[in-house]
Amino acid sequence: MERGFDQGWARDRLLERFIRYARLDTTSDRHSATFPSSAGQLELGRMLAAELHELGLAGVRPDEEGFLFVGLPANLPAGRKAAPEIALMAHLDTSDSAPGRDVRPIVHERYDGKPIRLQQDVVLDPAEFPQLERYVGRTVITSDGRTLLGADNKAGVAEIMTAAEYLLAHPEIPHGQVSLYFTVDEELGTGMLRFPRSRATARYCYTFDGDEEGVIEAECFEGYKAQLTFTGRSIHTGVGRGKLVNAIEMAARFLALLPGAESPQATDGRYGFYFPLEISGSLERAALEIYVRDFEDEEALRRLEALRRMAQAVEAAHPGGRVEVVTEKQYSNLRRYLEPVPRVLELLERAIRETGIEPVRRSIRGGTDGARLSEKGIPTPNVFTGGHNFHSRQEWAALPAMVRAVETAVNLCRLWAESER
Ligand SMILES: [Zn+2]
Incomplete structure (x- = not known):
């Protein structure tokens, strides 16, 4: 904020992107014999590549397995010490635990704080989901109750894309080499087995695959x-x-x-x-x-x-x-890979704090692709996206939290460059 992050711009770009991505069916299919397990994931990858091309990043395309790796070249002034390369990561697939075809996102502007009835049996009641109360008067996004929303992980995908667009449009913000890693079949747990590790040159990575605003996950089982x-x-x-x-x-x-x-x-x-x-x-x-x-x-x-x-x-x-x-x-527990490199979390906390809220550290009672990537030598904590109730018809996302995730990503890129000064 103090650096004048343009929230209004980010909000519009995010909303347009998120709705477009959410409408595309990228459900992963555990019974499929192909990799990636569904064609929609490839389609979303191509959509992102075309957008990045428009933004001036020519030659970007997903590989035949659907992984899309993108590099934003460093823009540090000559003579300035090089910053370590960092990556921002999100997955293109959505869970098959709830229907994911023909998703129709509904944008509830100035949410009135009352229960949101999506279908007869699908109601978002703040009494049951108190996080909703945080966004009274703000914009929340839901599905129409027949399907999941797909904020897991299209909120993260839209946030990373918008952060990249922001950095490209603001060359005055210094950053080192920044990579974007879009992965496939995360929900099946198989994507990371095929992750093209030799093409990943980042020293550290951040997955934007968490939920509640401000939360950092740096530990898992x-x-x-x-x-x-x-x-x-x-x-x-x-x-x-x-x-x-x-x-x-x-x-x-x-x-x-x-x-x-x-x-x-x-x-x-x-x-x-x-x-x-x-x-x-x-x-x-x-x-x-x-x-x-x-x-x-x-x-x-x-x-x-x-x-x-x-x-x-x-x-x-x-x-x-x-x-x-x-x-x-x-x-393995993510913590063991993050403890030796405390700066990864310190800078993340600072990036969130600069957006105007206090970061909160939580533990994941499960695993994460970040843990699997950490095992492969790239320490990777998990960052909030502003989505909630993942894998269900009651999935929803808070637009202000999504904007904050974009700002966090932009701050992170800058802070890593500044940390090497
Ligand atoms: Zn996810």
């Missing part, structure tokens, strides 16, 4: 997966006494040993959990998949060890049966 296989022994029930070993009963006994107090439905805050999410089986063989989560790796490892002990206990209770436990790391 340590994620592990445990695959259990129960092997029984089948024999005719008529002669089963002392011989039959039932894998179904072994799996059931195992599940009964899991501590109910350490489940997702019994925990919040900084408590981790066991989360059994898939089971299948018959007499001879049963399979069980369990996610283990915690913010502290020692705690997660303790739970994995406990699973092995429970497996032994079940084997002991079913002589002749076997329980095999195979564990696998899924992702």
Whole structure:
């Protein structure tokens, strides 16, 4: 604000962009055999490339897998020390947890603070979603209740595009090399596996994929997966006494040993959990998949060890049966990659503070593409976008918060250049 960020301009550009992107169906498809999993993601990538071309960035195009990487050249005056390259990242796909075709965004200007009835059974009531109260008299955007809105992550996409346009239109704002990374199939968790790491030259990155205004997410779970296989022994029930070993009963006994107090439905805050999410089986063989989560790796490892002990206990209770436990790391806590480079968060906090509010740090009770990119050597915290109720028909976005995200991105680019002075 003190630098005269043009909020009115950003608001108009953002709104136009966001609505255009939201209308395009980019739902990722977990049953698809292609990559990216849906054609809409490629289409959105091409739309962005055409826009960037208009803005003067010629030759920008998505690769054949849908990743769109864009470089904004540094504009630092000669003689000034080079700034580290940073990247801003968002994903092009939307979740398949709610319908994403034929999205019709509704812009509620000067929101009156009352419940917003979108469909008979889809109501946004501030009593249920108190964040809405923050935007009384301001502009909020919803779907018409038949579909999700797609603010996850098109709010982030529109914000990054608008920040890029702003920087290009304001050469007086100094910045180092800035990259934009638009990714695909984030919602399926498969996008990062194909991320073209060799083309990513940024030292640090910021994903604009959070929700509540002002919030920074710099911590997520340590994620592990445990695959259990129960092997029984089948024999005719008529002669089963002392011989039959039932894998179904072994799996059931195992599940009964899991501590109910350490489940997702019994925990919040900084408590981790066991989360059994898939089971299948018959007499001879049963399979069980369990996610283990915690913010502290020692705690997660303790739970994995406990699973092995429970497996032994079940084997002991079913002589002749076997329980095999195979564990696998899924992702690491973002914190361990951000702690060695405190400036990444310090400058982000300063960038938000300069927009006129206090930043708030939160932990994600899940994983994030930022954690996966951090693992690949580019420390990446997550930044708010102003969207809410992701993956649902009640998804909504606050335009003032989206404007603030654009301003935050612009500030960040400048602050990194200034930090090297
Ligand atoms: Zn997202």
